Amino acid sequence: MRLKKPAKSLIGIMLAATMVLTTPIAPVLASGEFPLEPDDPVISDAVGYFADVQDTNTGAIGTYSDSGWVIMAIAAAGEDPNDFGDPSVVDFVKENAAELASEFNLGTAYARIVLAAVAAGDDPAAFGPGDPSTVTDGDYLGALKALHNGTQFTDGTGATDTLNDDFWALIALAAAGEDPESAIVTSTVDFILFNQNEDGGWGWATVDNEYYSGSDVDDTAAAIMALAAVGFDMTSDEIQNADYGALSYLQNNQDSSGGFLSWGAVSLASTTWAVDAIAAADGNPIDSQWAPDGTDPIEFIMTYNQTDGSFLDSSAYTPNPQKNTADAIVSLTGNPFPITPQYMMAGEQSTTASVSVSEYISISLTGGIDFGTLKPGEEEQGATGQSDGSPAIAITVEGETNVTVDIGIKGDTTGDIPLGDWKYSATFAGTKTGLSSSYNKAHDSVGDGSYPFYHWISIPSDAAAGSYQATVYYKAVNEDAAFE
Numbered sequence: 001m002r003l004k005k006p007a008k009s010l011i012g013i014m015l016a017a018t019m020v021l022t023t024p025i026a027p028v029l030a031s032g033e034f035p036l037e038p039d040d041p042v043i044s045d046a047v048g049y050f051a052d053v054q055d056t057n058t059g060a061i062g063t064y065s066d067s068g069w070v071i072m073a074i075a076a077a078g079e080d081p082n083d084f085g086d087p088s089v090v091d092f093v094k095e096n097a098a099e100l101a102s103e104f105n106l107g108t109a110y111a112r113i114v115l116a117a118v119a120a121g122d123d124p125a126a127f128g129p130g131d132p133s134t135v136t137d138g139d140y141l142g143a144l145k146a147l148h149n150g151t152q153f154t155d156g157t158g159a160t161d162t163l164n165d166d167f168w169a170l171i172a173l174a175a176a177g178e179d180p181e182s183a184i185v186t187s188t189v190d191f192i193l194f195n196q197n198e199d200g201g202w203g204w205a206t207v208d209n210e211y212y213s214g215s216d217v218d219d220t221a222a223a224i225m226a227l228a229a230v231g232f233d234m235t236s237d238e239i240q241n242a243d244y245g246a247l248s249y250l251q252n253n254q255d256s257s258g259g260f261l262s263w264g265a266v267s268l269a270s271t272t273w274a275v276d277a278i279a280a281a282d283g284n285p286i287d288s289q290w291a292p293d294g295t296d297p298i299e300f301i302m303t304y305n306q307t308d309g310s311f312l313d314s315s316a317y318t319p320n321p322q323k324n325t326a327d328a329i330v331s332l333t334g335n336p337f338p339i340t341p342q343y344m345m346a347g348e349q350s351t352t353a354s355v356s357v358s359e360y361i362s363i364s365l366t367g368g369i370d371f372g373t374l375k376p377g378e379e380e381q382g383a384t385g386q387s388d389g390s391p392a393i394a395i396t397v398e399g400e401t402n403v404t405v406d407i408g409i410k411g412d413t414t415g416d417i418p419l420g421d422w423k424y425s426a427t428f429a430g431t432k433t434g435l436s437s438s439y440n441k442a443h444d445s446v447g448d449g450s451y452p453f454y455h456w457i458s459i460p461s462d463a464a465a466g467s468y469q470a471t472v473y474y475k476a477v478n479e480d481a482a483f484e
Helices: 041-053 064-076 089-095 097-102 106-119 140-145 164-175 183-194 217-229 246-252 268-280 297-302 321-332 342-356
Strands: 011-018 260-262 265-267 363-367 369-374 393-397 405-412 422-425 440-446 449-457 466-468 471-478
Touching (some): 064 089, 064 106, 064 321, 106 140, 140 164, 164 183, 183 217, 217 260, 217 268, 246 268, 268 321, 297 321, 363 471, 369 449, 393 405, 393 471, 440 449
Parallel strands (some): 011 466, 011 471
Antiparallel strands (some): 363 393, 393 449
16 A cells, blocks of 8 residues: 655544455555555566566576576465466476576475475476486475485585575475474474574575685575474574574664665665565564664565566676566565465365355455544544444445354554554444454344444544554454454
């Protein structure tokens, strides 16, 4: 949502009502909002860029390596990469395993293909025909596991002084459903933790490697995602300690522009992975701690958005719009690696709701909430256009709903106006109740029909000028069930 401050306003108040479906009151997206929904124009235009540059003969989008990352990005954007082109980008990766011969590190290469296969909803142990010189019968998962020497993953040539293959192999194993308590996972976690540097970060190699160059943002981000993917405690000192935690290392290598440094220079690629790591560690990249000079990394990423929908860091050593765009999509949608195929999950939910379950609940939302411009200290001001019998929001329980339901409401806000000052009532003259972060029942034991929600707001007397937002969620559940 893009929020524009009124030219002469003291406080511009806008409230986004959100539920399973999108409310029509949503303003235009601001560059610093996170995460973006798959149908946001930034994401849909980026995916459209992939379609524009896809090779119609092979299905490739960029290089063989790029195409694997693009598969994950398309899945993160809620689309099925199997349907992306004819032949599809998935077909290209499946049919061109011979390209692996040029890979520098087979550990990271196999991990990438396992991740792409999972994002495509495919079996990473039977992903295409493979290649006789590398992976037979498309068993990339088996080939990856075969690189583990009991302690760590090697690079395919037996080298034991690399770390990036361990990070990405662990992420790939998590994607493939490996037991977090298995020996291959726990030993790799131990190896990664043993090689964490004193500054809290990780590099691509261990100190034994002759080209070891210390910690870097890219590999520290990958390490955080790897540990998070297998359930490592993200509140531990290894992650959170202010002196030697991994997040502190990232923060110490963030530029005033909001971007993150890659060997001394600010980098779009490094920033996207840093955002992924922050999200994986249950953080929010638009929080003030990640805006050292007022600009957060999401806003930084948006500065690289091109008119054709792509993202491009033209100052990079080897500019690569396909990879930059894939990385940006994953970051902006708040989907740290490994990528879960959202398009498949949505299909399964739809099937479950309409076919597999014994009850069906369908609701829709009409209306919108806008408080306009208010002054500090104004109390319980109603939404614009709201009156008795004409609520700001109406939730309709559709006729196909086959159970009696309760309708609940909750909210959240990151602004300076407390959540409890955003108020609601099920009737115009009823008690005005402040929103809370957990669902409160507003309409009890109802059938199909329309149910009103009236909204008010109280402005703190010390509120600063600006635009404020809260997000409101409406949910209908079986009257015998609890809100979760």
